[in-house]
Amino acid sequence: MNFLSDNAAAACPEVIDALVAANVASPRAYDGDAWSARLDGVFGDWFGHACTVFPVSTGTAANALALAAMVPPWGAVVCHADAHIHVDECGAPEFYTGGAKLLLAAGPHGKLTPAGIDAALGGHRGDVHQVQPRVLSLTQATESGTVYTPAELAALGEHARAKGWRVHLDGARFANALVHLGCHPGDISWRAGVAALSLGTIKNGGLSAEAVVVFDEEIAADLRFRRKRAGQMPSKGRFQAAQLLAMIETGAWARNAAAANAGATRLAQAAPQRLLAPVEANELFVNLGPHGGAALRAQGFDFYDWGAAGSGEARLVVAWDTPPAQIDALAAALAALA
Amino acid sequence: MNFLSDNAAAACPEVIDALVAANVASPRAYDGDAWSARLDGVFGDWFGHACTVFPVSTGTAANALALAAMVPPWGAVVCHADAHIHVDECGAPEFYTGGAKLLLAAGPHGKLTPAGIDAALGGHRGDVHQVQPRVLSLTQATESGTVYTPAELAALGEHARAKGWRVHLDGARFANALVHLGCHPGDISWRAGVAALSLGTIKNGGLSAEAVVVFDEEIAADLRFRRKRAGQMPSKGRFQAAQLLAMIETGAWARNAAAANAGATRLAQAAPQRLLAPVEANELFVNLGPHGGAALRAQGFDFYDWGAAGSGEARLVVAWDTPPAQIDALAAALAALA
């Protein structure tokens, strides 16, 4: 029973159907097809703001491309110390940006705050001997399974703008956050000052398409060339566009995220005393105690240890297609742990 | 009737079937699945040589990643002046390599020769004031629709090795070349000294997977990290691996290439006097005369002009799924041109 991650789940039927439907003979290549032509409009309507949509093949590419179009090589990206862009992308942001630095800030439960940012940069100078922060990169839902409220994001956006920084949002689990909040997509993107969003679909039931959604034309003009140059412009672009359209137009994004979130909530309710952070999306971070991990694995549950070796900490992730029976079984097993 | 390119054709049924079959719930992510695990073995058997296979999402990414793992930033890649890596990748090789140069050589019908390479580098010095050639990049089939024979490739490989260069092969249309030659895949890759091959499937009936096939462990060890860092390691890696396996294991590579090549040959036979280069794969480069292009377009044929404006030159490409009736129609129209 797989609670390792949501990133290898099946693709949902809506996406498979869309791929098959897009498998027509020889339209124009790259973004010259009818699916690609509809992207900006469909996403613009969904977000309630004009935008440019750049399909890419991975979340790492989405993040790195977006950042590269937002920060000069001598600049810096401020992010949480747990941010995926820092921890799990093999330096892709540094590669794509031409060597910009990530400056790490801390904050509880994966969330940054204006005060935490200021503290992290307390001694940072504006002279030429130091890289200069130009972008704030936030993750929604966070790497700790929590979700920024629109007000929290807006405050961070305002804080960034006051410093002349642009805001990037890593939305690998944007749908999960949106379902949790029940708000409008614009409330946690452009209305909060986000200029570019890495919008994930793969963890949300997609197959091979993520999107960079850009709300700023200057960034989009630059990103257009960087995407091709990065080898992220497939000749059969309709297959990416069709996946992205299907997620939005069929509402799969919401159904899939709701299912995953509900599963995580179900697990959280079974072991509230073990939670290391509020469960607001589809991930749980728990302390299983010294023997809990082994006990669960002995019952067939698969998941990642987290935190320091021997800490007893673990991460449990529910995907859109995790069988309810497996969720029930894990909930029971968690409740039964000594 | 679309003769623009083979790069937007439909995906073949074998690939669609493989994608659907790979759509199972939650195996291990990245390359931890059963499909990815079989890649090196299946391709190793096909090539008759141990290799490491890296799936990527575009041919540009395949080329740029391979080159980056083969050349230092202060090095140079020798290639044909018409090479895709120079002309159509928005500087991806320069980006991925950290700014290595492409040094351009000439040769008839898109083919390089040892003498042509030496001529191009005649005045090149080995001192620190100039970038140093370290890689020879060839294209098979070439950008002119011709095909290197195994003997030609072997001579080029030997020429490169004698200078201490590695050999890269851009095989966006490798299958078309292989079908034309009727030889073993190893004859135009590792046996000719090729260390890394960009093996295209997308123009050959694939959907979204190309491969870098590496015959040199040192290159593979480096490329492994560069691929992730480039955002070219999808979490649902099985969907790429399954496509690549399907192309080889079902023999689709050969059927599709044979169909495309045969169509091009059919067209060539209809207008032999118009050919600018031998037709050895699935592309024709023709001179349609001052009015021929317009005449064909008036009959509903779509294709790209080529060469200098007003030259009357054009490119006609046949895809694996170009309808035979359309090929017949174009053959007739070509034959009927004044």
Next chain:
Amino acid sequence: MNFLSDNAAAACPEVIDALVAANVASPRAYDGDAWSARLDGVFGDWFGHACTVFPVSTGTAANALALAAMVPPWGAVVCHADAHIHVDECGAPEFYTGGAKLLLAAGPHGKLTPAGIDAALGGHRGDVHQVQPRVLSLTQATESGTVYTPAELAALGEHARAKGWRVHLDGARFANALVHLGCHPGDISWRAGVAALSLGTIKNGGLSAEAVVVFDEEIAADLRFRRKRAGQMPSKGRFQAAQLLAMIETGAWARNAAAANAGATRLAQAAPQRLLAPVEANELFVNLGPHGGAALRAQGFDFYDWGAAGSGEARLVVAWDTPPAQIDALAAALAALA
């Protein structure tokens, strides 16, 4: 007798004196000293236009830094096929720019023309599959020892601006050009649309300081950080600033260039029939015939062969401090060649 180059000549007394005068105890580091503080003003007065001056240690650094601040990584720099930035800088422009391409144009005697530029870019497209020209880089005096007139430069500048390109000038021998023309420094820089100038002093009698002179504040704001990041901001900045100031304020630039130019003219007059290009600065490109080079070397003259092996072509360079007796000797030897 050394006619190899002007790039290893002695430093002139004005520069040595300035270095010694700047050797005071512990002013502020970097650019916090009194010498550095005067740079922008002194050069601004000289050029007749506000500018920002960035001292650097080599001409290669000057060129590469200037270009990096002017072109995006997916952009291109149009330059002459003989340009130093292409031929003799080991890919420094590609390194500093993050992999921008140099697009090569041709023109007689090392000079570009609007028509030559357009011809070179005839087939270049504006789509995302190709790098986009954003900078025109010219060399004054050229790599062939010729000099653009103010009118020629202005026409090129206008041609570039009409395309939305910025103009960079490699002025490794700017002083030689200026003395030849007898015009105002502004006439061959900002008045002709030059946004950034690599102003050489080292070939003109300097010791270790070149300057990037920037007439555009946006470029300067970016270059400031790139310079430090490149390791081109010495802590004892006054020693670079003092050299640059000395060259301008003492008039050494003009005296030294005049001496070198006069020597070259003297040689040119001795063998007018051998010239491959007009001699307008301090370099001669000559054809010495099949045995001329050996004959001169047998008499103790040292110089570089040029052009293709066996062509009989050679380059003769006069430095600011080449002894007049040696120039006389070479003039006589040239005249006496069969």
Next chain:
Amino acid sequence: MNFLSDNAAAACPEVIDALVAANVASPRAYDGDAWSARLDGVFGDWFGHACTVFPVSTGTAANALALAAMVPPWGAVVCHADAHIHVDECGAPEFYTGGAKLLLAAGPHGKLTPAGIDAALGGHRGDVHQVQPRVLSLTQATESGTVYTPAELAALGEHARAKGWRVHLDGARFANALVHLGCHPGDISWRAGVAALSLGTIKNGGLSAEAVVVFDEEIAADLRFRRKRAGQMPSKGRFQAAQLLAMIETGAWARNAAAANAGATRLAQAAPQRLLAPVEANELFVNLGPHGGAALRAQGFDFYDWGAAGSGEARLVVAWDTPPAQIDALAAALAALA
């Protein structure tokens, strides 16, 4: 009275004399002169080990070039959180390496220890999703004015080698460390496993030359081209070589460092209770209390605050040429602080 830094002090007479002596007419350019030719031999004798010496114009260039030749772009450099390469070089290491990361470790008084390194990398994984440490960069003397003993360095070197890492030493104040230890230069370089050393002379009485000293031929072969490509190969290379030779051959390195160290020791003895770290080179880090800084400045002493605002912490640096009377005055003032 300037205790800001040693990095803007005068150049010592030995260096000025060497520059003047090297100001001869037109030897061969770049490294073709007699001074450059002696570098490897003189430094090899001094270190007791064959080495390749690359003169550069700044310490930042020395560090960044050395690291670029030692780490792949997807690699990481482990260094102290206070390291100059992380804090004060505007991202030069990231630029030169093509985006490698710096991974920060902690340790008291600016020193790393094997245990501190292991703690910092406790959770670091070897998979492709994370950058891979390949270099350990240490600073000698450290950023806290302390000095690694040969045994400490050897233990760190052994620790690094056991992991397959190379060792880089930032020796901006190498001479100060060497004088403090009274050991052989080899004891704190190659004997401790250092493969490449940034050897500073500028803070030690030099004018404009630092050196990268490489004890590993593979690194040197790569660095040779990177140096030119970085714009760090001056045409009048003899002026850099002459400075480096003068520092070693006249013994100025030792005299100058001894003078600076002695001054710092004198100050330390005047206020031992204020020291934040042992004073082992020419820098003091002190806590001046809430009003001490202002009191000293009122008496005409200039220096940098250090640490957090309001902490009362300050840095006092003695240069080779700081007037003894000023040192006496500061010592008295320190002793007299409440």
